[in-house]
Amino acid sequence: MSKEVSKEETPQPERTIPLAKAAICHRCGGDKRGPFVPCKACGYTPAGVDRQVAWLFSEHHLDPTELTEAARRLRAGDPPEPPRSLVEHARVQMGAAPLGTDARRRLTTRQLLGVTLANVVLTPLVGLAVWWGLQEERPVASHQILRVTLPVAIGEALAWLLLIASWRLR
Numbered sequence: 001m002s003k004e005v006s007k008e009e010t011p012q013p014e015r016t017i018p019l020a021k022a023a024i025c026h027r028c029g030g031d032k033r034g035p036f037v038p039c040k041a042c043g044y045t046p047a048g049v050d051r052q053v054a055w056l057f058s059e060h061h062l063d064p065t066e067l068t069e070a071a072r073r074l075r076a077g078d079p080p081e082p083p084r085s086l087v088e089h090a091r092v093q094m095g096a097a098p099l100g101t102d103a104r105r106r107l108t109t110r111q112l113l114g115v116t117l118a119n120v121v122l123t124p125l126v127g128l129a130v131w132w133g134l135q136e137e138r139p140v141a142s143h144q145i146l147r148v149t150l151p152v153a154i155g156e157a158l159a160w161l162l163l164i165a166s167w168r169l170r
């Protein structure tokens with residue numbers, strides 16, 4: 001079972017309930033091993049707010065009978081449109097679940113060095129893109145990215161300004 005656990009659902013020793021909860025894909029109604037893993041039927045991987053919708057279509061929120069019924073309705077073409085309050089409920093519940101530890105996880109020195117190198121060799125846009133991408137789900141990691149990216153971005157901006165200034169003086 002443990003090999004089915006997705007990256008988001010890192011095993012927690014204190015948890016006694018099964019880690020990978022059954023879920024259905026809220027795009028196609030197909031069965032999934034967990035709410036956040038890619039759907040084998042349609043390839044859809046929930047991202048952003050859709051992760052909260054995906055959580056609602058899993059055993060975290062529905063019992064097996066309700067899941068089967070939800071899958072039937074999705075396959076019949078019913079759009080997955082849970083009310084805002086329910087999506088918010090999912091968000092809070094997910095924060096208290098294993099995702100919370102993932103959100104606090106820091107990047108390794110190697111990962112940070114990789115981004116710093118890409119910032120210097122390529123463009124600081126790399127770091128800014130990673131920072132933007134991680135903002136919602138990994139605030140700590142995204143802050144680390146910003147700390148290594150901003151100096152490079154500011155440094156390059158200054159270098160350009162100096163270059164332009166030197167051209168004008170000619």
Ligand SMILES: [Zn+2]
Pocket residue numbers: 025026027028029030039040041042043044
């Ligand atoms: Zn699907």
